[in-house]
Amino acid sequence: MKPAAIIMLIIGLGLLYGGLAWCIGIAWYHSKNIKKKTAR
Amino acid sequence: MKEREHWDSRLIFIMAAVGSAIGLGNMWRFPYIAAQNGGGAFLIPYFVALITAGIPLMIIEYGLGIRSQGSAYIALGKIRKPFKFVGWAAILGAMCINIYYCIILGWTWIALLDISTIAQWGATIEASKTHFYTGILHLSDGPWDFEQLHGHLVAGLLATWVVIWIIIRSGLKGIGKILLFTVPLPVILVLILLIRGVTLEGSAAGLNYYLTPDWSKLISPDVWLAAYGQIFFSLSLGFGTMIAYSSFMPKDTELPNSAAITSFSNCCFSFLAGLAVFSVLGYFAVATNAPIEKVVDSGPGLAFIVYPAALAKLPVWVTFFGGLFFVVLLLLGVDSAFSLLETVAASLSDKFSLSRTKATTITAVVSFLAGLPLATSAGLYWLDIMDHFIMAYVITVVAVLECIAVGWIWGAKNFATEVNRTAEIKIGPIFSFLVKFLTPIILSGSIIWTFIKEINHPYGNYPLSAVLAIGVGTMAVVFIGAWVLTSISTDSDRDYGIE
Numbered sequence: 365m366k367p368a369a370i371i372m373l374i375i376g377l378g379l380l381y382g383g384l385a386w387c388i389g390i391a392w393y394h395s396k397n398i399k400k401k402t403a404r
Numbered sequence: 405m406k407e408r409e410h411w412d413s414r415l416i417f418i419m420a421a422v423g424s425a426i427g428l429g430n431m432w433r434f435p436y437i438a439a440q441n442g443g444g445a446f447l448i449p450y451f452v453a454l455i456t457a458g459i460p461l462m463i464i465e466y467g468l469g470i471r472s473q474g475s476a477y478i479a480l481g482k483i484r485k486p487f488k489f490v491g492w493a494a495i496l497g498a499m500c501i502n503i504y505y506c507i508i509l510g511w512t513w514i515a516l517l518d519i520s521t522i523a524q525w526g527a528t529i530e531a532s533k534t535h536f537y538t539g540i541l542h543l544s545d546g547p548w549d550f551e552q553l554h555g556h557l558v559a560g561l562l563a564t565w566v567v568i569w570i571i572i573r574s575g576l577k578g579i580g581k582i583l584l585f586t587v588p589l590p591v592i593l594v595l596i597l598l599i600r601g602v603t604l605e606g607s608a609a610g611l612n613y614y615l616t617p618d619w620s621k622l623i624s625p626d627v628w629l630a631a632y633g634q635i636f637f638s639l640s641l642g643f644g645t646m647i648a649y650s651s652f653m654p655k656d657t658e659l660p661n662s663a664a665i666t667s668f669s670n671c672c673f674s675f676l677a678g679l680a681v682f683s684v685l686g687y688f689a690v691a692t693n694a695p696i697e698k699v700v701d702s703g704p705g706l707a708f709i710v711y712p713a714a715l716a717k718l719p720v721w722v723t724f725f726g727g728l729f730f731v732v733l734l735l736l737g738v739d740s741a742f743s744l745l746e747t748v749a750a751s752l753s754d755k756f757s758l759s760r761t762k763a764t765t766i767t768a769v770v771s772f773l774a775g776l777p778l779a780t781s782a783g784l785y786w787l788d789i790m791d792h793f794i795m796a797y798v799i800t801v802v803a804v805l806e807c808i809a810v811g812w813i814w815g816a817k818n819f820a821t822e823v824n825r826t827a828e829i830k831i832g833p834i835f836s837f838l839v840k841f842l843t844p845i846i847l848s849g850s851i852i853w854t855f856i857k858e859i860n861h862p863y864g865n866y867p868l869s870a871v872l873a874i875g876v877g878t879m880a881v882v883f884i885g886a887w888v889l890t891s892i893s894t895d896s897d898r899d900y901g902i903e
Contacts, residue, residue: 365615369611369612372443372615372616373444373611375444375447376444376675377675384669387664387668387829388665391658391662
């Protein structure tokens with residue numbers, strides 16, 4: 365593959381999958397916090 | 405007022421929304437649009453469109469559904485009563501989309517039944533074209549040349565309606581169980597196709613075509629419009645589906661992050677599908693000694709002609725990978741089709757206090773009968789014209805009016821305040837700007853642009869009579885139907901406070 369195509373592959377994966385992972389991470393963090401608050 | 409069903413969990417709700425958003429378009433439209441509009445460089449406008457239009461519109465639709473605990477016409481009618489009309493236009497638009505979407509799934513069943521002979525009918529692109537246009541569609545010369553109703557197409561259409569009727573009739577609990585299977589499985593199967601694709605000689609040629617950036621394209625407004633169009637249409641926005649699905653969640657449900665997860669999941673799948681499609685097409689181009697531009701296609705041409713021909717050239721396991729590809733199409737399509745059926749059935753159920761079974765059965769029977777012209781030799785032309793007019797005009801107008809209803813009448817600030825009470829990601833002035841200005845302006849621009857183009861040249865070079873009767877006729881049916889349903893007053897309207 366051409367280097368430019370490889371770079372765009374990485375950027376695409378980073379933007380889209382990184383974005384998805386970030387959102388799931390936030391949801392996970394909040395669910396943990398709610399559980400902690402409920403336990404208290 | 406009946407007690408409303410609820411999804412079992414937020415996860416199931418998001419899976420349902422993701423299943424609805426991810427459809428055939430992710431597999432057969434995104435890769436082509438990306439490659440034609442700057443390759444890897446297209447990712448930039450695509451990502452910008454996702455953040456500035458896709459996610460805000462998704463938040464609006466989730467907000468409308470959760471706040472109203474009702475279908476699109478209730479959600480919009482609660483903002484201002486005349487907006488019930490917009491809700492019904494979205495719902496009837498969804499019904500029209502499902503009418504032609506199900507015939508595509510019908511073709512997929514037929515192709516799947518033929519899979520044992522894919523090596524013969526997919527031996528060349530010409531053979532594959534003959535198989536699709538003559539063997540499956542029996543395509544005639546024009547939209548008024550119906551020839552006859554084809555038994556195998558009617559059977560494929562009926563099979564699709566029976567499957568989605570059974571799923572929707574099973575209620576939200578049943579749908580939730582099915583989603584656990586139909587949402588992750590296509591991802592796994594596409595990953596298998598991708599692994600097969602990238603291990604083939606020549607796959608790099610396809611991936612280079614898909615991903616090599618052409619930065620000069622970014623100055624073209626057409627590329628940006630294509631990115632916004634792709635995001636908007638692939639997220640199932642403006643159909644009333646996301647409103648209906650979110651109305652089955654409790655009022656304290658988190659919105660912005662759920663909308664972002666749904667939207668990102670949809671785009672991640674599109675990107676992945678592009679890799680699977682182009683790796684195999686690259687191999688096909690090298691194997692047949694043809695330039696990659698010559699073998700690239702989109703829509704039914706990609707799914708039923710080029711891709712099967714490419715798979716038929718695989719060194720081993722041709723039938724297995726051919727079957728796997730059509731199973732992916734079926735799984736992707738079924739989720740979207742039953743979400744569209746649910747949108748209409750839930751609305752009828754809300755309006756006329758019908759049971760789920762009765763509302764689903766009425767919708768399925770009427771839609772099946774309305775889809776019969778698509779099972780004739782002129783079906784592909786009808787599908788193409790209906791699809792264009794519903795998507796380019798009805799659905800886009802609905803989305804613009806949703807933005808106006810929420811951004812200007814409800815008030816983007818009031819909406820944000822309500823949403824932020826349970827939000828994991830807070831929305832604020834940027835959201836207000838996007839919903840009040842940017843998104844409606846871009847969508848309106850797209851409608852005006854398409855309209856101007858079609859004043860000079862009727863869509864798709866079809867005869868003007870066909871464009872008017874099928875395209876404008878479908879829009880007229882939607883708008884007149886929406887007006888009639890808005891005019892009918894029921895007890896349920898009084899209960900929801902939208903009489």
